[in-house]
Amino acid sequence: MPFFEAVRLALATIRVQKLKSFFTALGVCIGVMFLIAVVSIVDGMGRYMEEDLVGKLIAVNSFELRHRPNINIGDVDDATWREYARRGRILESDVQPVVDALPAGTRWSMYSEASLMVESQYSRPRRAQITAVGGEYFEIKRLDVTAGRLFTPGEISQGSSVVVIGPDLMKRLFPTVDALGRQVKIGGKFYTVVGIGESQGSAFGMSFDNYVYAPFRSPVHRLLNAQSNAIDAVVVQTEAAEALVEAQESVRAVMRGRHQLRPSQKDDFSLQTADTALEFWNKIRGYLVLAGVALPAFGLVVGAIVIMNIMLVAVAERTHEIGIRKALGAKRRDIMIQFLIEASTLSTFGAALGIAAGAGLALLIREVSPMPTYVAPWSIGVGVLIGAGVGILSGVYPASRASLLDPVVALRQE
Amino acid sequence: MTNETDEAPLSTTAERQIVVGAAGQTPGKDWVIVTRGLKREYDMGGEIVRALRGVNLAVRRNEYVAIMGPSGSGKSTLMNLIGCLDTPNEGEYWLNGQLVSSMKDDDLARVRNKEIGFVFQTFNLLPRASALHNVELPLVYAGISSAERKERAFEALKSVKLGDRVHHRPNELSGGQRQRVAIARALVNRPSILLADEPTGNLDSATSEEIMNVFESLADTGQTVIMVTHEPDIAAHARRVVVLRDGLIASDDRRERFAAKMGGGH
Ligand SMILES: Nc1ncnc2c1ncn2[C@@H]1O[C@H](COP(=O)(O)OP(=O)(O)OP(=O)(O)O)[C@@H](O)[C@H]1O
Ligand SMILES: [Mg+2]
Secondary structure, eight states, rough: OHHHHHHHHHHHHHHHHHHHHHHHHHHHHHHHHHHHHHHHHOOOOHHHIIIIHHHHHOOOEEEEEESOSSSOOSSSHHHHHHHHOOOOOOOOHHHHHHHHSSSTTTTEEEEEEEEEEETTTTTEEOOOOEEEEEETTTHHTOOOEEOOOOOOHHHHHHTTEEEEEHHHHHHOSSSSSSSOOEEEEETTTTEEEEEEEEOOOEEEEEEEEEEEETTTTTTTTTHHEEEEEEEEEEEEOSSSHHEEEEEEEHHHHHHHHHHOOOOTTHHHEEEEEHHHHHHHHHHHHHHHHHHHHHHHHHHHHHHHHHHHHHHHHHHHTHHHHHHHHHHHHHHHHHHHHHHHHHHOOOOOOHHHHHHHHHHHHHHHHHHHHSSSOOHHHHHHHHHHHHHHHHHHHHHHHHHHHHHHHHHHHHHHOO | OOOOGGSSSOOHHHHHHHHHHTTTOOOOTEEEEEEEEEEEEEETTTTTEEEEEEEEEEEETTEEEEEEETTTTHHHHHHHHHTTTOOEEEEEEEEEEGGGGGGGGHHHHHHHHHHHEETTTTTTOOOOOOOOHHHEEEEEHOOHHHHHHHHHHHHHHTTTTTTTTTTTOOGGGOOOHHHHHHHHHHHHHHHHHEEEEEETTTTTTHHHHHHHHHHHHHHTTEEEEEEEESOHHTTTTTTTTEEEEETTEEEEEEHHHHHHHHHHHO
């Protein structure tokens, strides 16, 4: 029997028995729905993690020298915490020797940060993320201004009282007037706004645009660290990805020397890369993917069993029809194909409903929760293939039973 | 009274015996059907039912044969074998020079599709399909394109005077009309033999007459027809009557002789 003839026949059967077909295909529908939903969550989070979050927290081809990681992977045990707590801070005096050890063409910037209150004449005090940065910080983080300018080398070296603020903070502190050239007050001291930085977006409902950048040696520096000669981090960016490890090893050697560590001792500082953050994500993704496979797989197995049973019933109900078809010249293969196509049409119909429901669910999650979901086109293709595949698998046994019926016996059945 | 030269050539008893006699030998071109020692047994849980006990039958092209016999004598069993729906336990069955009795499932399906048109007592139409689609089915399995299928099915329906009922479903048709759809379906692949197992068994006498006229005119155009019937009236349409009894051919005569014997018996 020609392929389209069989599909047409199967669709006609579905049309006649809408409700029965729906329940038959429900398992596959739910399985595919979970698959699409979970895949779109994993994919959306993954895109977000890799492109946005990590790119902003940690720039490309870069690592940060810190006394302990600020992004922790999974569960950190008590012993590790205690060891972190004992570590000494990175000092300003460490910076020059570290920088001297870096290969040529490497960018670097020290910085310190804290969440503090910022005031202006035009609004009540607001909390913002304050970062005191070195000269190449903006280049490393690929951050530019949308209005005004970044700091001049003179402002950086003199530690002038100037700031670049984020768009959200600008709207809050200066709701009615142009912020450029006006003053903000941090810790009792005034700073002039010279630039409005680009938006860095948001994640999980949290804005990244409530920021203030100031030159590292500006007075704000004093507010960021209780220990005045300590800094939070040095961020180092190599030109090419291949140079990253070499740069890391140079920095490691310098720091171990300065801390007088014996070869048997472990590092008492951290070199944190984007991989460190991604490792954390990969671990979560592992669990999500497991759920993303287990839930749909369960639905699909149930769905396959239901379809197989319904097809067995269909073969029994239509024994007479099979007898007629065989009497008129249908070969085993023709009958086999007819029932296989019927099963996989049913199942693909369920998968199509599941794709629609799953995509709907993903969009709903995106709307009502902070999770950034993304329905990947490939997951739709996979959904359709799974539908057809489950149908074929669950149709094989009923279809082969149908194809092996003896025509005389089948014709006698009413 | 019948003028023999007006009729299609008939096999004589002597001729049939020559043809049937030679086991393993391919029959001549004129012989559509040759069976040699055809046996069919059913195992009913240890008890063997011998439905056919060695049937030797030869049918020439263009013959119109009626098969008669009491209930349980093996008529349907023989028809199923001739129609390639079933295979014998023993014996040979040659159809158009092909040894069908040793064929496998899919080859039998191909023979059913190409060589045989089968008309059943209970019509055996697909209930959910239109008359047209029912008639199309053999062409579907012959792999013929949709457009040609529709055209040929429509022609076949017109030839049984159902050109105005093509989109009716079986339950929207009378018994006689259903059987005519079944005849159209049996003819649509231009089979070499038309088989009918009690085609009028479910019809009233007026409708039976109408269906018999269809078979008669088909036989007149040279279609080889083999028909099972209980009714001597209906057998009287055929030109040769084979009588089965207990799974064996009891008699095989030209209609005139058969009529004379029946008359003599009264
Ligand atoms: N599938 C079967 N299983 C067992 N026995 C069978 C089967 N089919 C037929 N028989 C037996 O074979 C014998 C011949 O049956 P068949 O149907 O050929 O008779 P028939 O001449 O067509 O009878 P009727 O005129 O009643 O239709 C009968 O005894 C019947 O019981
Ligand atoms: Mg019978």
